[in-house]
Amino acid sequence: QTGLKDAVSGHFLIGAAINQRQSDGKDANATKVLKRHFNTIVAENCMKSGLLQPRENKFDFRAADRFVDYAEKNGQVPIGHCLIWHSQAPRWFFTDDEGKRVSREVMIERMRKHISTVVGRYKGRIKGWDVVNEAIEDDGSFRRSPFYEIVGEDFIEIAFKAAHEADPDVELYYNDFSMSKPGKRAAVCRLVKRLKDAGCRIDGVGMQSHNGLDYPDLSDYEASIDSFAACGVKVMITELDVNVLPNPRGFGGAAVEQNFEYQKKYNPYTAGLPEDMAEKLRERYKALFDIYRRHSGQISRITLWGISDANSWLNNWPVPGRTNYPLLFDRKYNEKPVVDDIINMY
Numbered sequence: 001q002t003g004l005k006d007a008v009s010g011h012f013l014i015g016a017a018i019n020q021r022q023s024d025g026k027d028a029n030a031t032k033v034l035k036r037h038f039n040t041i042v043a044e045n046c047m048k049s050g051l052l053q054p055r056e057n058k059f060d061f062r063a064a065d066r067f068v069d070y071a072e073k074n075g076q077v078p079i080g081h082c083l084i085w086h087s088q089a090p091r092w093f094f095t096d097d098e099g100k101r102v103s104r105e106v107m108i109e110r111m112r113k114h115i116s117t118v119v120g121r122y123k124g125r126i127k128g129w130d131v132v133n134e135a136i137e138d139d140g141s142f143r144r145s146p147f148y149e150i151v152g153e154d155f156i157e158i159a160f161k162a163a164h165e166a167d168p169d170v171e172l173y174y175n176d177f178s179m180s181k182p183g184k185r186a187a188v189c190r191l192v193k194r195l196k197d198a199g200c201r202i203d204g205v206g207m208q209s210h211n212g213l214d215y216p217d218l219s220d221y222e223a224s225i226d227s228f229a230a231c232g233v234k235v236m237i238t239e240l241d242v243n244v245l246p247n248p249r250g251f252g253g254a255a256v257e258q259n260f261e262y263q264k265k266y267n268p269y270t271a272g273l274p275e276d277m278a279e280k281l282r283e284r285y286k287a288l289f290d291i292y293r294r295h296s297g298q299i300s301r302i303t304l305w306g307i308s309d310a311n312s313w314l315n316n317w318p319v320p321g322r323t324n325y326p327l328l329f330d331r332k333y334n335e336k337p338v339v340d341d342i343i344n345m346y
C-alpha cells in the first residue's frame, strides 16, 4: 500500500516527532503508522539539554539512546533536536553555585562541553542536528535569551563550530518559528550569511510551521522558502501542525491574562471536530502540501510535530487540557481523508 513516504519520495523525506513512550516502543499504533507513512523521526523532547544533562556533567542518555535504536530498527532517519535552546534548558547551565549568572567564558565552555558530548555520542548515527533553536525574535532582533545575554551574538557561531568539530559529517540546521514574518525572514538570511562568512557549516534552515487555519499568510510562507533557499541552504519544514483552536499569541499585558482565561474555557470540540472545521483543516493541509510540492527542489524534509491528535502538544499549549485536531492522524491513529489527498497530489 502506498504511504505518504512513497508518494513524496524523490521530493523529500517525510516524518514525525515522536514522544518517549513511542520511541520506547510502547505504542504499537505509532510504530504501524510510522512504518507505513514516514521515513524520518525526531525526538519530541528527550534530546533537549535539560533532559540530557539535568545536572552539570551528569548526562542521562537512556531515552535518547532508545530513540536512536528505535529509528534504526524501524528504518527511520533520525534527526537531533536540539542542542542550544533557552527553553527546556537546565537552570544550572546559566548560573554558578550561588545562583549568579556565569561569565561568558564559563558559558562557552558549558555549551562546548554539552554539544561535543551529545553530538559525539551519536556520531555517524544522526543525519542532522538542530544546532540552535529560536534565537531570533519575530521583528528580526536577537532574542534576549541567557545565551545571547551572557555570550553575545556569536553564541550561534560557537555552537555551530562545536557541533561540526564533534561530527564533521553531520548536517547542521538553524530552526525557528514564525519564519514567514518578513523581519524574521530577513534576519535569518543575515544569520545564514554571517555563519557562512565565519566559516561555519550550515546545511539547512528549519521552518517550524506551527500553523493555524488562517496563519501564516501563505504568500509570506512561500516567500520565506524562496529566500532561505536563495541563501544556499536546504529548507526543512520541521514541526508542522495546524491548530484549530484560537491562541493568545500577539496579545500583550493584561490582554494576555484575559485571553488565557478565555482560552481555558474555549474547548469547543471535545466531542469531535465539526464537519465544516474538518473541511477547513483538510483544505489547509492541501494548500500547504501544494506549496511543498511546488517547492520540492528547495525542501529536503517535512516533519509533522506528532503522529496522532491524541498526543499533540497542542492539546496542552498554550493552555492545558484542550482537545485539538492538528495532525494527519486522528485520536485512534486512523488517517484523515487528507492523507489520501496528499498521496494523490504527488
Ligand code: XIL
Binding pocket: 044, 045, 133, 208, 239, 313
Ligand atoms: C514542545 C513539546 O512538543 C512539548 O511536549 C514540550 O512540553 C514543550 O516543547 N518548538 C520546538 C519544540 O522547537 O521543541 C517544542 O516542543 C514546540 C515548539
